[in-house]
Amino acid sequence: MIRLSAITRVFRMGDQEVRALNSISIDIASGEYVSIMGPSGSGKSTLLNVIGLLDQPDSGRYELDGRDVTGLSETERARVRREKIGFVFQSFHLVPRLTAAENIALPLMLEGVAPTERKARVDAALDAFDLGDRARHRPAELSGGQRQRVAIARATILRPTALLADEPTGNLDHRIGAEVMELLEGLHHAGTTLIVVTHDRELGARAHRHIAMRDGEIVADEK
Amino acid sequence: MNLRDTLTLSLQTVVSYRTRSLLIVLAMALGVAAVVVLTALGDGARRYVVGQFSSLGTNLVFVLPGRAETSGGFPGAALGQTPRDLTLEDARFVGHLPQVRRLAPLNVGVAELTSGGRLREVTVLGSTAELLPIRHMKLSQGSFLAHGSERSAQIVLGSTLAREFFPDGEAVGRRIRLGDSRFLVSGVLAPQGEAMGFNSDEIALIPIDYAQELFNTQSLFRILIEARSRTDIEPARDAIRHLLKRRHDGEEDVTVITQDAILATFDRILRALTLGVAGIAAISLAVAGILVMNVMLVAVAQRTPEIGLLKALGAPAADIRRLFFAEALWLSLAGAAIGYALGNAGAWMIRLAYPQLPAWPPDWASVAGVATALLTGIVASLLPAARAARLDPVLALSGK
Numbered sequence A: 001m002i003r004l005s006a007i008t009r010v011f012r013m014g015d016q017e018v019r020a021l022n023s024i025s026i027d028i029a030s031g032e033y034v035s036i037m038g039p040s041g042s043g044k045s046t047l048l049n050v051i052g053l054l055d056q057p058d059s060g061r062y063e064l065d066g067r068d069v070t071g072l073s074e075t076e077r078a079r080v081r082r083e084k085i086g087f088v089f090q091s092f093h094l095v096p097r098l099t100a101a102e103n104i105a106l107p108l109m110l111e112g113v114a115p116t117e118r119k120a121r122v123d124a125a126l127d128a129f130d131l132g133d134r135a136r137h138r139p140a141e142l143s144g145g146q147r148q149r150v151a152i153a154r155a156t157i158l159r160p161t162a163l164l165a166d167e168p169t170g171n172l173d174h175r176i177g178a179e180v181m182e183l184l185e186g187l188h189h190a191g192t193t194l195i196v197v198t199h200d201r202e203l204g205a206r207a208h209r210h211i212a213m214r215d216g217e218i219v220a221d222e223k
Numbered sequence B: 001m002n003l004r005d006t007l008t009l010s011l012q013t014v015v016s017y018r019t020r021s022l023l024i025v026l027a028m029a030l031g032v033a034a035v036v037v038l039t040a041l042g043d044g045a046r047r048y049v050v051g052q053f054s055s056l057g058t059n060l061v062f063v064l065p066g067r068a069e070t071s072g073g074f075p076g077a078a079l080g081q082t083p084r085d086l087t088l089e090d091a092r093f094v095g096h097l098p099q100v101r102r103l104a105p106l107n108v109g110v111a112e113l114t115s116g117g118r119l120r121e122v123t124v125l126g127s128t129a130e131l132l133p134i135r136h137m138k139l140s141q142g143s144f145l146a147h148g149s150e151r152s153a154q155i156v157l158g159s160t161l162a163r164e165f166f167p168d169g170e171a172v173g174r175r176i177r178l179g180d181s182r183f184l185v186s187g188v189l190a191p192q193g194e195a196m197g198f199n200s201d202e203i204a205l206i207p208i209d210y211a212q213e214l215f216n217t218q219s220l221f222r223i224l225i226e227a228r229s230r231t232d233i234e235p236a237r238d239a240i241r242h243l244l245k246r247r248h249d250g251e252e253d254v255t256v257i258t259q260d261a262i263l264a265t266f267d268r269i270l271r272a273l274t275l276g277v278a279g280i281a282a283i284s285l286a287v288a289g290i291l292v293m294n295v296m297l298v299a300v301a302q303r304t305p306e307i308g309l310l311k312a313l314g315a316p317a318a319d320i321r322r323l324f325f326a327e328a329l330w331l332s333l334a335g336a337a338i339g340y341a342l343g344n345a346g347a348w349m350i351r352l353a354y355p356q357l358p359a360w361p362p363d364w365a366s367v368a369g370v371a372t373a374l375l376t377g378i379v380a381s382l383l384p385a386a387r388a389a390r391l392d393p394v395l396a397l398s399g400k
Helices: A044-051 A074-084 A100-111 A115-128 A144-156 A174-189 A201-205 B003-016 B018-055 B088-094 B159-165 B208-214 B230-247 B259-302 B304-312 B317-353 B363-390 B393-397
Strands: A002-013 A016-028 A033-037 A059-064 A085-088 A162-166 A193-198 A209-214 A217-222 B060-065 B100-115 B118-127 B139-142 B154-157 B175-178 B181-189 B203-207 B222-227 B254-258
Touching (some): A002 A044, A016 A044, A016 A059, A016 A217, A033 A201, A044 A162, A074 A085, A074 B304, A074 B317, A085 A144, A115 A144, A144 A174, A162 A174, A174 A193, B018 B259, B018 B363, B060 B230, B060 B259, B088 B100, B088 B222, B088 B230, B100 B208, B118 B208, B154 B159, B159 B181, B181 B208, B203 B208, B230 B254, B254 B259, B259 B304, B259 B363
Parallel strands (some): A033 A193, A162 A193
Antiparallel strands (some): A002 A059, A209 A217, B060 B254, B100 B175, B100 B222, B139 B181, B154 B203, B175 B181
């Protein structure tokens, strides 16, 4: 359950103030599939970052699963991110030095999961995302689709309640993009809240709830 | 993230940036190696000098004519008096002191040694038979001023001289000319090599009376005294000073120094030298530390998106700080270890090249070198690590 009340985020660019989010209020229930659409600079990525606790609003209140997370310290926010949020990025953000398996294991490492259990969970994830034969490959040796699958496996390894995807297919061709979306939607069917930021209409239309943004404000919210 | 994962992950990073890591490890290693090698040299020189000086004899006290101290002018100088000679008679009295085991008066000069058409200038030591045990010299052939022959014209040749003048090896019993007098070769010194820049293989030894006649002097160059034991050294020095002052009409016109005091001075000077050299070498370690800091700062800039990712995955600032900290630690640790090995290899090569120089790095220097390397590495990583930990996740993810 994500509840934003009057969230405002202001950026200063020189002597100009840009309201990236202007008093946004939305509720997203657990298990929802939401797309956030809008032109560049509409504030959709900032909204995603605030929901993912990467960015802090200047004012407003944010409740995640019934807990006020607005004023948390950096360490506490890191903990909430680790336990409840999974990120999927347009550019994958895999660590180039680490193998696919090691990339997937990163959140488990941060969480302090013991190596034996870690290995079992990573192996299971590799199988689930059809990466079994790519475990020891580095990102440079993987195709775009495989990279994003590794990134999704990493984002979901700690079973987050919400999966936040920012243009997840932006760097993939149409067919691979569709496969990745099916994968994400599969996770949604398994109960995960899925929030996709995109300016691809076709992609946005697949969601069950469509939020449209412009100039830091929500201009449409349809189911 | 637990300690083991932090160390593993940072080691993986260090290994994957191979060239960068190698260069910085090399810089660190050279610094540590410099400390180890230079202190090995310095301390080797100290041990060499101290060892050489100790080999001169044990529990030695030296008496020199004239005052070496510079506390104002010589008292008699204003009255036009010269310092009194240090005479054989003085030496005889000193020999009666209870703290003195034995003594050898000494005159030194240069004279021409001739025999069978060969001619050579040699350093001549005039002394008594006691000189040999005091100076730890040994004869390979014959004897020196055996009992009853104190006043005969005998000469003992250093081993090199004996070989040069009597290539057949039959030196004892032959005659040789020194200056204007003829001497009977009574013995040959065992080869001893150089000590304190003085090669005892190329000297000639004659009785003190003949030496004083040869060099036309009444004054001794030195009196070498061996105290009965280590604890007798200080009392012996005081007693000698007191005795000679009385014999010289109440004027302290001789200098009495102990071997221990000279040794201690050498030891102090060379230790200070070693420390100074170590300090200079340590500067290169500080430079290596700055290099570590620079490389780590570049690493933070290079891996900004990665730091953003770790934050997005839920890594707290402390984890990120520790990762970069551990990375610098690995670099300095490898540098220190390799430098220590390199330094010891260098010291070993010096010992091979100069076997007489005991060039072993002192323990304190090895510890200090390695510790300084680790410390500078750690200190140098603090700023970059803090900077990485402070990065804003959103900006970091986009590489800004």
